[in-house]
Amino acid sequence: MKKTIGIIGAGNIGQTVARHLLKAGHPVMLSNSSGPDTLKDIISALGEAASATTVEEAVKANIVLLSLPWSQVPTLTKITDWNNRIVIDATNHFISYAPDFEVQDLGGRASSEVVAELLPGARVVKAFNTIFFKILAADPKVAGGNRVLFISGDDKPAKTEIADIITSIGFAPIDLGSLNEGSKLQQAKGPLATLNLVKM
Numbered sequence: 001m002k003k004t005i006g007i008i009g010a011g012n013i014g015q016t017v018a019r020h021l022l023k024a025g026h027p028v029m030l031s032n033s034s035g036p037d038t039l040k041d042i043i044s045a046l047g048e049a050a051s052a053t054t055v056e057e058a059v060k061a062n063i064v065l066l067s068l069p070w071s072q073v074p075t076l077t078k079i080t081d082w083n084n085r086i087v088i089d090a091t092n093h094f095i096s097y098a099p100d101f102e103v104q105d106l107g108g109r110a111s112s113e114v115v116a117e118l119l120p121g122a123r124v125v126k127a128f129n130t131i132f133f134k135i136l137a138a139d140p141k142v143a144g145g146n147r148v149l150f151i152s153g154d155d156k157p158a159k160t161e162i163a164d165i166i167t168s169i170g171f172a173p174i175d176l177g178s179l180n181e182g183s184k185l186q187q188a189k190g191p192l193a194t195l196n197l198v199k200m
């Protein structure tokens with residue numbers, strides 16, 4: 001069954017994941033903080049199964065992908081009732097970019113644990129955040145294998161659903177466990193960040 005994915009953030013990661021999802025037949029609702037009118041050219045390039053929506057509309061999709069800047073995540077807390085909604089957290093907790101790429105001091109918590117606190121009741125799955133977008137955009141089928149995407153989360157059924165979607169778009173999901181343990185490995189500055197693996 002194809003799932004409609006609401007994407008919040010129309011930058012490199014949001015557009016790249018959207019292309020993979022659309023190719024596999026998953027409808028996509030793309031949104032950003034500037035409004036649907038600013039997305040016309042992107043939607044035109046993505047094709048018919050993509051639509052430009054407000055953030056308020058995108059969060060009503062079956063599954064919501066967060067690909068917005070870390071500083072904007074708190075703006076989502078009261079935008080909808082997050083209870084039981086599956087949220088893919090593709091954010092990284094950067095507070096500065098090139099050349100420093102500083103991350104926020106979270107006091108030992110995983111960045112996805114902070115996201116889960118900001119979206120009470122959401123079933124958060126960390127994914128799509130480790131690979132540079134140009135590598136993520138390439139064909140996931142490499143040399144007879146499939147490029148790896150790490151996932152982690154505390155809700156097993158949610159992880160299974162996201163793993164199925166990742167498989168459907170040609171990647172190989174590897175489950176790292178809980179948000180507290182697994183997502184720390186894959187978040188920015190973690191040992192698996194930027195690691196590009198192929199599962200044979």
